[in-house]
Amino acid sequence: MPLRRGRALSLREGSGLIQSDTAFMASTPTPSAAPSQVSATVSIDLGDRSYDILIGRGLLTDPARFAGLPKSSTALIVTNTTVGPLYTAQLKQALAAHHKTVLDVELPDGEAYKDWPALNQVFTKLLESACDRKTVLYALGGGVVGDMTGFAAACYMRGVPFVQVPTTLLAQVDSSVGGKTAINHPAGKNMIGAFYQPQRVICDLNTLSTLPQRELLAGIAEVIKYGPIADADFLAWLEANLDALLARDLDALTHAIKRSCEIKAWVVGQDEKESGLRAILNFGHTFGHAIEAGLGYGEWLHGEAVGCGMVMAADLSARMGLISVQDFERIKRLVERAGLPTIGPDLGADRYIELMQVDKKAEAGEIRFVLIGPMGQATTQGAPESLVREVLAAHTR
Numbered sequence: 423m424p425l426r427r428g429r430a431l432s433l434r435e436g437s438g439l440i441q442s443d444t445a446f447m448a449s450t451p452t453p454s455a456a457p458s459q460v461s462a463t464v465s466i467d468l469g470d471r472s473y474d475i476l477i478g479r480g481l482l483t484d485p486a487r488f489a490g491l492p493k494s495s496t497a498l499i500v501t502n503t504t505v506g507p508l509y510t511a512q513l514k515q516a517l518a519a520h521h522k523t524v525l526d527v528e529l530p531d532g533e534a535y536k537d538w539p540a541l542n543q544v545f546t547k548l549l550e551s552a553c554d555r556k557t558v559l560y561a562l563g564g565g566v567v568g569d570m571t572g573f574a575a576a577c578y579m580r581g582v583p584f585v586q587v588p589t590t591l592l593a594q595v596d597s598s599v600g601g602k603t604a605i606n607h608p609a610g611k612n613m614i615g616a617f618y619q620p621q622r623v624i625c626d627l628n629t630l631s632t633l634p635q636r637e638l639l640a641g642i643a644e645v646i647k648y649g650p651i652a653d654a655d656f657l658a659w660l661e662a663n664l665d666a667l668l669a670r671d672l673d674a675l676t677h678a679i680k681r682s683c684e685i686k687a688w689v690v691g692q693d694e695k696e697s698g699l700r701a702i703l704n705f706g707h708t709f710g711h712a713i714e715a716g717l718g719y720g721e722w723l724h725g726e727a728v729g730c731g732m733v734m735a736a737d738l739s740a741r742m743g744l745i746s747v748q749d750f751e752r753i754k755r756l757v758e759r760a761g762l763p764t765i766g767p768d769l770g771a772d773r774y775i776e777l778m779q780v781d782k783k784a785e786a787g788e789i790r791f792v793l794i795g796p797m798g799q800a801t802t803q804g805a806p807e808s809l810v811r812e813v814l815a816a817h818t819r
């Protein structure tokens with residue numbers, strides 16, 4: 423396997439692409455809603471498809487947070503059977519100020535239902551309710567609901583506006599931002615989809631209070647990835663504040679979500695359709711996808727596989743001389759402290775390599791890894807197979 427070097431990519435603050443606003447703004451309380459507080463706003467700069475990510479508390483129930491979106495008499499909330507009973511009524515109340523009719527559809531919960539039949543339930547609801555091409559779709563849920571709602575919005579009548587209301591940490595720091603939408607096909611995950619940007623992303627921290635701890639940790643894996651790939655200071659901040667994050671401290675969560683969204687916004691603003699730079703967001707994902715596919719999807723959560731995959735990719739970076747062994751140990755320790763796995767299943771090195779060769783990022787069979795070096799910068803490149811085998815031997819059992 424040849425060694426192929428990529429361009430070093432790094433994030434510098436003040437690039438002008440990120441506009442964030444950390445002022446705390448209390449909204450005017452209305453009789454129908456509790457006061458909300460926007461702690462941070464991050465802007466995605468994509469010309470006429472630019473939009474804001476609002477991060478704060480009580481946003482879901484505050485009509486003011488939904489002002490200024492495309493106007494329509496009808497809206498459809500797409501959610502699932504777990505999140506719907508918790509939050510649909512609250513969101514409906516806030517949206518009543520903006521839409522005459524607010525419908526909702528509850529899809530079955532789970533990655534297994536990120537498929538055509540579930541997507542069709544959304545189209546059936548829209549058509550049976552005679553929804554026109556101005557109808558606004560609201561994705562209320564985690565990444566599965568967000569990806570499906572975005573794809574439904576891209577397709578219905580060739581495109582209707584949609585808003586992301588992410589309710590998992592993973593969705594708030596990753597999947598709701600950037601416009602990748604998709605459903606799964608039995609032959610491949612996320613293989614049927616479109617790039618389609620939302621009109622706004624509304625991250626209400628209050629929704630995280632009901633999130634199972636295992637799902638929170640899976641989200642923290644995606645937060646951790648932003649440090650090594652783009653911001654060494656953020657990695658140091660995570661090392662100092664991990665315990666607060668695990669305890670769901672709201673200030674810590676706000677900072678983590680804001681910084682993650684800023685970095686994702688910076689990357690997506692430069693490479694919306696993943697022709698290069700955007701691939702760095704897949705740090706840990708080449709090994710991680712092999713774990714997910716090798717065990718069968720659903721065995722490990724995606725974030726768990728990414729956590730372990732980051733340890734492997736960091737070790738590969740160290741073995742290639744791109745970071746020090748101490749830097750690799752820092753990443754491994756952080757993943758470990760977050761309660762994420764650092765040892766992968768023993769699928770056999772041949773099987774890992776085979777699975778990584780069919781990964782979307784492989785080019786003509788050559789596995790492309792996101793590697794770190796120096797800390798806070800990422801490259802996408804090939805690696806000698808002997809080193810990949812050493813990494814697998816060291817981190818599988």
Ligand SMILES: NC(=O)c1ccc[n+]([C@@H]2O[C@H](COP(=O)([O-])OP(=O)(O)OC[C@H]3O[C@@H](n4cnc5c(N)ncnc54)[C@H](O)[C@@H]3O)[C@@H](O)[C@H]2O)c1
Pocket residue numbers: 502504505508531532533536563564565566567569589590592593596597598599600601602603612629630631632633634637640724
């Ligand atoms: N579009 C992108 O750029 C992108 C990026 C990363 C991941 N993804 C996709 O995201 C999906 C994973 O997202 P996820 O981790 O959010 O999984 P998920 O959507 O399956 O949510 C995880 C679980 O938490 C439940 N849940 C959600 N919010 C809750 C809340 N507030 N309280 C209680 N329970 C709640 C859900 O019902 C589900 O059971 C995958 O399909 C993946 O492909 C997309």
Ligand SMILES: [Zn+2]
Pocket residue numbers: 596644707724728
């Ligand atoms: Zn991921």
